[in-house]
Amino acid sequence: MGENKDIHSLVDHLFRHESGKMVATLTRVMGLNNLEAIQDIVQDTLVTALNTWRNGQLPDNPAAWLYRVARNRAIDLIRRGQRFKEIAPEYAYTLQSDFALSSAFHHVFLESEITDSQLRMIFACCHPSIPMESQVALTLKTLGGLSTSEIAHAFLTNEETINKRIYRAKEKFRNQDVHLHIPQGEELSDRLDSVLKSIYLLFSEGYHSSHPSHVIREDLCHEAMRLCLLLAEHPQTNLPRTYALMSLMCFQASRLSARLDDNGHIVLMKYQDRERWFRPLIEKGHYFLRRASEPFEVSTYHLEAIIASIHASASSFESTDWKSIYGFYEKLNLYQPNPVVALNKAIAAGYALGYETALQEISAIDGLYGNPVYQVSLGEIYHKLGQMDLARKHYEIALNITASEAVRQLIQNKLSDLG
Structure with missing residues (x-):
C-alpha cells in the first residue's frame, strides 16, 4: 500500500x-x-x-x-x-x-531542444490572436500542469469560465496558422507580459495552494522558477521584468521551509524562525533584483520584489520597515489596482499607520467577501482594536468558507486566542 x-x-x-x-x-x-x-x-x-x-x-x-x-x-x-x-x-x-x-x-x-521547445510553446500559448486571459489559462494548463479548478482559483472565477477560455484558445490553433517561434521586437515585449503573468500565477498557486490538503505545493513553485530561469537565461527574453519576477520568486521561495511547522500547521511570518529562511535564495533574489535595474524599467514585479526584499532583509518582524512596504504597496496599487493588492496594502497599513487606518482601507475593498484571507485579516484588525465580537464574527465566516485544513486550524487557533 x-x-x-x-x-x-x-x-x-x-x-x-x-x-x-x-x-x-x-x-x-x-x-x-x-x-x-x-x-x-x-x-x-x-x-x-x-x-x-x-x-x-x-x-x-x-x-x-x-x-x-x-x-x-x-x-x-x-x-x-x-x-x-x-x-x-x-x-x-x-x-x-x-x-x-x-x-x-x-x-x-535532446536536452537543449526540449528547452527551446518550451520557450517556443509558451510564446505560442500567448499568441496575440488569443485573448489575454485565455493565453494565461492555456499556458497554465499546457506547460504548468494545473487543473481547471486550480486555474479558476488563480483567476478568482469558476471552472466553466476557464474551460471556455482554454477551448477558445485551442480553436485558434486549429483554425489559424500559429507557428512555434520566439517573437522579435515589440511583439516579443507584448507577449512576454502574458508569459510572465502565467509563471507568476503558477508560482502563486504553489505558494498559496487552493488544494484542500496542501497549503504549499513546492513542486509548482519550483516549476515556475525553472520556466522563469529559462527566460532569464535567453538573450531575447532576459529583460528587466523577467529578472524582477525571478527575484520575487527567489525571495518568496526562501521562506518555504519556515511557513509550516512539524505538524503541517501554518506559521505566519510574524512567528517564523528566520534562521530557517534559505539565505542562498535570498542572495539570489538580491542578485536578480540588481539585474532587474538595468536598463531602467518599472513593473509590478519590480515593486513586489522590492517589498519581498525588505522582508528578507529585516532581522525580525518588529524591525521590518513597514512604512516603506506600505509606500510600495501604494505604488503597486496604482500600477495594478485589484482587490488582492488593496488587501495587502491594508494589512501593511496596520503596522505602518495603525489599525484604524487599516480598518478604513480594508472596509473599502469590494469583491473579496468570500475570500478566507480577507475575512481572517478583517478579524485580526478587529482583534487588535479590541472589538472581540466582530473579530469572532469574521473568523467564523472564514472558517465556514475555507476548504484548507491548515487554514481551518489557523483560524481555530485565532478563535481560541479570543478567549
Whole structure:
C-alpha cells in the first residue's frame, strides 16, 4: 500500500515537471493544430507509467522512460493517422520514412531542444490572436500542469469560465496558422507580459495552494522558477521584468521551509524562525533584483520584489520597515489596482499607520467577501482594536468558507486566542 502511494507521488511529481516538456516537444514535430491529440498522448503515457510502475517495474530513469513511451506513441499515431499529414512544416519530410520520423523525434528530445521547445510553446500559448486571459489559462494548463479548478482559483472565477477560455484558445490553433517561434521586437515585449503573468500565477498557486490538503505545493513553485530561469537565461527574453519576477520568486521561495511547522500547521511570518529562511535564495533574489535595474524599467514585479526584499532583509518582524512596504504597496496599487493588492496594502497599513487606518482601507475593498484571507485579516484588525465580537464574527465566516485544513486550524487557533 505504501509503495503504491510512493508510485502515485512519483507520477504526480513527474506530471508537474515533465508533462509540459513533453507537450512542448511533441508539438514541435506534430504541430499546434494537433494539440488535443498530443495532450492525450502525454496523459496516456502517465497512466501507463502508473499502471506499469506499481506492478514493480520502476525504471532506473523514470523521466527518460516517459519520454521514450510518449515518443513511440506519437510515432505510431502519425504512422496510422491520415489527419497527421499536416504536421509542422519543417518536419513534413519525416513522413517519407520511419527512419526520418524516429530521427526527428530523437532530435527534439535532446536536452537543449526540449528547452527551446518550451520557450517556443509558451510564446505560442500567448499568441496575440488569443485573448489575454485565455493565453494565461492555456499556458497554465499546457506547460504548468494545473487543473481547471486550480486555474479558476488563480483567476478568482469558476471552472466553466476557464474551460471556455482554454477551448477558445485551442480553436485558434486549429483554425489559424500559429507557428512555434520566439517573437522579435515589440511583439516579443507584448507577449512576454502574458508569459510572465502565467509563471507568476503558477508560482502563486504553489505558494498559496487552493488544494484542500496542501497549503504549499513546492513542486509548482519550483516549476515556475525553472520556466522563469529559462527566460532569464535567453538573450531575447532576459529583460528587466523577467529578472524582477525571478527575484520575487527567489525571495518568496526562501521562506518555504519556515511557513509550516512539524505538524503541517501554518506559521505566519510574524512567528517564523528566520534562521530557517534559505539565505542562498535570498542572495539570489538580491542578485536578480540588481539585474532587474538595468536598463531602467518599472513593473509590478519590480515593486513586489522590492517589498519581498525588505522582508528578507529585516532581522525580525518588529524591525521590518513597514512604512516603506506600505509606500510600495501604494505604488503597486496604482500600477495594478485589484482587490488582492488593496488587501495587502491594508494589512501593511496596520503596522505602518495603525489599525484604524487599516480598518478604513480594508472596509473599502469590494469583491473579496468570500475570500478566507480577507475575512481572517478583517478579524485580526478587529482583534487588535479590541472589538472581540466582530473579530469572532469574521473568523467564523472564514472558517465556514475555507476548504484548507491548515487554514481551518489557523483560524481555530485565532478563535481560541479570543478567549
